[in-house]
Structure formats: structure tokens, C-alpha cells
Amino acid sequence: MKLLVRKLGLIEHAELDIRPLTVFIGENGTNKTWVAYSLYGLMRSLMRDNPPSLPVEHALDDAHHSTLERIRADNAAIASSLAGEGSRNLSLERDFSKYFSESSATRVLVGKVPFVRQLLRLPKSLPDVELRLEFASSEYRTKTDPVRIIVEASSRSAVSAVLRVRTSPDVEHVSFLDSRDKLRDAAWWETTLSSAFELWLSQAPGNVFVLPAERKTLASAHDLLRDEFGKVVTIPVADYAEFLGSRGRAAAYGFEAVGEFPLQDLGKLLESQVVKGTIGFTEDEEGTGFTFSPSDQVELPIHAASSLVRALAGLNLYLETAKPGDFVVIDELEMNAHPEAQLALTELVAMLVNRGIRVVMTTHSPYIVDHLNNLMAAARVAPERQDELTPHFQLKSREAFLPADKVAAFHFAPVSGKVEVRDVLNRETETIDWRTFSRVTDELSNLYGRILEAKERE
Template identity: 30%
Template sequence: MKVKIANLGAVEKAEIDLKPLTVFIGGNGTGKTWTAYTLASIFGRHGFDRYWKSYVNNKTQNRYPIIDNAIEKFLQEGNVNIDLIRFVDEYTDIYINDVAQLSPIWMKQFLSTESIDFKKMQISFDLSTTKHQIIENIRKSNIERKFSFGSQGEEYLSIIKELDEIYIYFNLVSKKDILKTVSKKLLREILVQEVFQIIHRAFYSYVYIFPTERTTFITFPFFIKKEVIKRENSNIAISEISEPDIEQIISEQENRQRSKKPSEPIQNLISILANAYIKTSDEREEEICNSPEIAIYIELAKLLEEHILQGRIDFNQPGLEKEIIFQPSDNIKLEISVTSSMIKELAPLVLCLRYLAEPDELLIIDEPEMNLHPVAQVEIIEFLAMLVQSGLKVLITTHSPYIVEHLSNLMKAAKYEDKENIKKRFYLERTEAFIPQENVSVYLFENGTAKNILNEKGRIDWGTFGDVSDDISHIFP
């Protein structure tokens, strides 16, 4: 998927090809983090929420006859089906670019800033190379929901999208004429939200953001009532804590630290931690029964703990206040606040993989090398490549020469026929870390643009950005 960006902070004009593993390199203030966060805002829940609400209120640039006609039919007859593949064929490019058109409006709120003007920002997408994957993701989606009306629950709206089915079905079930008693606005909102949710998640089924602030927010204890947050598993929510609950958590954190409301990336991080906290092992096992491929993420979380962190990350025993703990051995348990910066840095990723991650989701990690020893930096790029090979998508920003140089090694290793014979040269000794070059893109942010620096032979040429070590070695002869 290609994206064109103009007038986004330091980025005057750039074109980027997003791959399963996308790497943004650049000096401070070159726009790589803002670019990553802008993409997160469009592809994540924030963009989805803003767009479907704008569409219902006739505030989007485009309309979709296939949706509007279906809504009118439904409001008259009480049932309708919508061909999702037809929608993708005719409107997906328009849809995601229409979402992007709204992004300049919300970026100040997303980044929690009042000092920057995003009015001139432009962003657009070319889906010519990815539409087939979007269609495949639509086919793989499987939804069965019920919205009840009335105290007895005898009147309800049934929504069904079966695996490999191209249609989503809406059907009102009632013993009376429910169309005369239920708000047409509410029904219209539900239909728009459900259709756009499937379309939106066909790009990335979910977006997790790991901002640099994660080492601070990971240390906060959580005062969360599980029965309140459990609403996120209701029919209306979309696999994340609902907005009022996030507001509640943030409010509690603000009362303790007396600061302004965090940016959306930080709220996303808090959501990761809170959702991981409320997910029980039984619930995760049920998810694995429905989608066996999820089990690999639990194994990867264990690998990250054993080979890099050298200890276990988890929540403390049930109680009113939940804290994240680190257990380096059977007899020692440490509050996360007193652990090393590396433990704080990677703990959110461990919890996300163990309790939340599913295939086709996007992880955006700002500076994964932060607070890591050079050996751990090399290990983490091998680990991130393994995440991509397991079905996740990963976008990172980095300054690390260790990550960049070793990524070249991983792409070269993927070309070897006898991979088992060379795996011991690598830090994690896993052939799953060998990532094909066609799944990687690397961009250098500098001079107001982002330049592709991954050549056809797999070499990453980041020019003077990688020459600092050579320069300082020659200060004295």
C-alpha cells in the first residue's frame, strides 16, 4: 500500500510503500514519528470512529449509494443484505482516502497539541497492490451480533457475516412493528458502524501504538472495575475499552499526576494495558480455540521474556489495585516501577502478545531500541521480524544502527536455502527471523522528505546518518 504525504510537520512531501515490516529512520524532528502516528490515527479506532459519525451526519466528502440504498430498504422492510466485496471493488480507495481527508481536523486532538496547525496537511493512499488482500480479509471476517431493544429482549437486530460469505445480513426480529418504536437514527448509525467497521478492519484488523512514553505509563497501578470495562465485549464495542472507560482510567491517572489529558497514542497504550488486565487466561484460550494461530503470540511473548528480558511479566494477584510485576526467578517478584528501563520498555509488548494480539494487526513501535543494550537491540529486530512472519504487521521508528544493519542480515539470510545451517550465527537462533526482502520497506527521513533506502540487493544505504561512528573514530589519529 502506497501513501503520499505533504505538509506534515517537517515532511514537506513524501511517498511511502507500507510493507508488513516498515522502518522509519531519521534524525530528531524529521517527521518520522508524526508520520507513524498519522497513519495510526487513520487506520486505527480513532479514524474509524470519526469517519462513521461524520458519514451519519452527512459531513464526509463522499457518499456510497450501496450503503445509503441499503439503509433506506432496511428502514422500510426491516431486513437487508449488503455485498461487501462489491463495496470494496467500487469504493475502498474512495473510502480510505475519504477517511484521510478528515485527518487534518483531528490531528491536534490526536497528538494533544494546540500549537501546531495541520490545515495544509495532505495524505492519500494507492491500493492497487493491496486490494486483493483487503478482499481476502473481508472474506475471512466472521461476525454474529445481536442488538436488543426493549426490556424483555424479544425484539432485536440480528447482524451476521459468515466466514467466506460476501454478504453481511441485517434482520429485525420482533413480534410487533419495531420500526415504529425504535429510532431510525439509531438503526442508521448501527448499520453504518457495522459495515464501515468490517471495511476499516480489512486494512489492519487493529492498531496498537507503543509510544516512547511507555516506560512511564507502564509503572502506574490500575484502579479498574472489571465489570465496567467488560462492556467492551458487548455487541456495540469494537474490541477495545469503550471511550467512557478510557476517560475514567485517564481521569484517575491525571488525578494522581496532575497533568493534562494524554495524547491518543498514550491513551492507546493505556488501553493495551487495561485490556490485557481484564483478559483472563480462559478467555484467551477460547480465542485460541476459535483461531488456533493466536497461540503463536503467546509463545512469542514467552520467547521475549526468556531470551531478552530473562524473567516473566504479568499482573499481581487479584485485588483492588492492579500493578504489573516482573519475576526474574521463582522466589523474586518486583514491582515494575523498580525494574530496569529495558523491562519497562518491553513489558507492554509482552502483555499485548500474551493477551491481545491477533493476525493482521498493526504494531506501531516508536524507537524499540530505547533503553536497550546493543545486544538486546539486535535481538529485538530479530524478534520483530518473527512477529511479521507470524502474521502481524509492524512499523517502527528508529535511530539504531544495530537494528538497521542487522535487518540487512535477516533479509540476506532469508535467501539462503539451508537456513538451519546458518541460524546459529544469529542471536535468537531462529530461522523464523529471516524475513524476505519483499516484506520490508525502509525509509530515511531527512530534508523534508522520506527516501526509500533499501536497494534491490537488500542493502540499506542510509548515507551520512550511519557515518557518525566512523566520524568519531577519526577525531584523533
């Protein structure tokens, strides 16, 4: 993925290579969160199970159009032959993913002033702000189900046939035909198949999830919020509050998620190795409550749990139903975490990425940046020697070793009243340049030296 940012806050121009794990580092007030939230908003517009989409423009490049022509040419003859004179029920199944083996359609999502104002709830914004996210179909589709196009005879007097376009096992688009003559029209089939392709292309495989900086407070107060809350905070914050509320309502009505959720074990790992207890919604005589249990004998309301537990409670709930293909934004992963917990969280994020979750996160922590360097270095070690290293890591798993080609890191640096966004991952050494933190460490050391020198002069 490629993200182009123009005139967003203090950022005049920036181009970012968005990889499976993308890390933003830099000083406060350098628009890291705005960029992370912009990515969340753009990706949110793709996900069908989210609230109404933000005002995002969609575009497709020339490669898409050539791909579409190949689909039309390949399928029109097949469709016409299926639509013979005596056909009453037709079934055509096409696997559009094969058309991306030679050329890949690039999608472009564009967010301008209305997008930024609504996403960040800004009273006004620069008139020419623009965000462009470019990505190939292969970058956001981890699974491609064949599309089924089914024509059925109809018993309704005004309808000759029913056309069903099933773009995924759980999504079907239905239309009614007033004449079966259309089934013998090759041009109509071309239009139908191209529309089916567009529907197939629009189906994203996962969902978006965000952990905003306000998450610790929202864990305790999400069920006390009024409807007006969502109108005065950024959309990512409102979405997170709604996520907690929806999980609480589901628990109150006894609903449970059913299906294959391959990341639940990472949720258990978060509970056992980081927060040291279980998090969830439980039922008692007073109703459903959000709770934390540090042991089988103790159950605390979430507001009485430690700040680390409240900061990670939403992540734990998300992991219960997370799937490969999801897109996750985390603002300040290290929030309220002791250094050892920060290392464990860094490893957990690396494991999410290796399982197919895309993560964008902001951080001010040198521990996280240093440990990402460790994880990338460990991934370069021969597989037969990696088991020797795992006991020295917090989660004791080689699954946390992260290839550098999956990582991008950017420093948001204030320069002359503006912010420059710099790529700080050296592709030759496969390490993140952490001088943004070492400069402060050096200044502290030098300051202590001056204090000692002043002491000696007394």
C-alpha cells in the first residue's frame, strides 16, 4: 500500500509505504495520530460490516480496465451459450482471482476536506487537504471465493426470471428480469459480468479495528455515554466506544460469536502473559458488567482494574473474533505498560502481523523500537537456530520473529514549523534508526554530567 498525504495539519507532503506492520514515531503534536486515523478512515470505507462509510472517492487505474476487458471477452461467449433458447435455470461460476495472476488492479481511495472534517470532527480544515491510498487487489484480499451468477425461473407474473449474484458465501445481490430475452444478449451478459466483478472486488476480507488513546477511560465509561458523544469526538474514538457497547449488548442478550476465529489463542496469551487475568462481560444479579478477574476467586469491575488492563481490554475483546485480513490501528501501544509488558506487546503485535493482520501503530517508546529491531534480527537467524533464542523473549515464541520486509517505520520530525515524514527503516541493515530517542538519552546523560561538574565546583 502507498499513502500520499498532502496538507494535513503540519504535513505539507509525505509519501508512506504501508506494510503489514507500519510504525509511526516522533514528538507530540506531529500529526502521527491524524495520519493513523486517516488510514483507519480510508480502510473503514471498504469494510461492509461497519457503520456508514465516510465520504471517500474510489478510483481504479488502467490495469483494472484492461483486466475488466479480459473478463468481458472471456465470459461473454460462455454466458451466451448458457443462455440458450430452452434454458430456464442457469448457473455460472467464475473465479475472478485468476485474472490477477498477470495484471493486478490498483485501487485508489481519496479523502479530501469532507472526509478529514468528518473523520476528525474538525470545525474547519485546509481547503486542499488530500489523502490518497493506493493498493493492489492482492494486498487486501486474503481469500477470494468464486462468484456464482444464478438465473432462476420466476413464478411472479411481472417477472420472467430472478438473477442472483453471490459474491461471497454470505453476500448475495438479487435483481428481477422482466424479459428472458436479455439472457440471449451478449452485451447484457458483458455488463452483468463486469458488475459481478465490481461487486467481487469490493468485498474486503476482514474488518477494521482501532485502539484510540482514550481507550482506558472508555473501558470504564462506554455504557454511560449519550448519543451526542459520537458527534463531538473523532470517528475512531466513537467507533471504539460503539465496539465496546456492542459487545456488552451481545453479552446481555446471550449472543455468542460462532465460527472459526484463528486468533483467539493470542487473546489468551495476552491475558496470561500481559494482564495476568481474564477480561470479559459477565452476568450477575445486577446485570451485565465489564469485568477483570485476576484469579478464579476475584472478579473486579473494569474501572477497578489496573490502568494497563483497561488500556488493553478492548484489544482482548477484539482478539476473540479477529481474522486474517483485518486492519488494526493502535495509538500508543505502550500506554500504561511497564517496559517488560511493552516488550511482550511488541511480540504480540508481531504475531498478529505474521497471522495476516495489518497493523498501524504510533509509539513514543524506545523499548518498542529496540525490540522490533530484535524481532527483525531474530527472523534473519537460520530456522534451526531460532529455537535457541525463544527462551529469551517475553512470549517464548518464534512466531514473533518478524521479517523486515513486513515492517515500515516513519519518523514525524518538526522542521521549521512544519512536519517532515522520514522513512527510518534501513533496508540494508534491516534496522529502525532510533536516534529520535537516543538524542534525548544523550541529553540526559550530558545534563547529569553538568550537574556533577557543578557539584564539584562548590
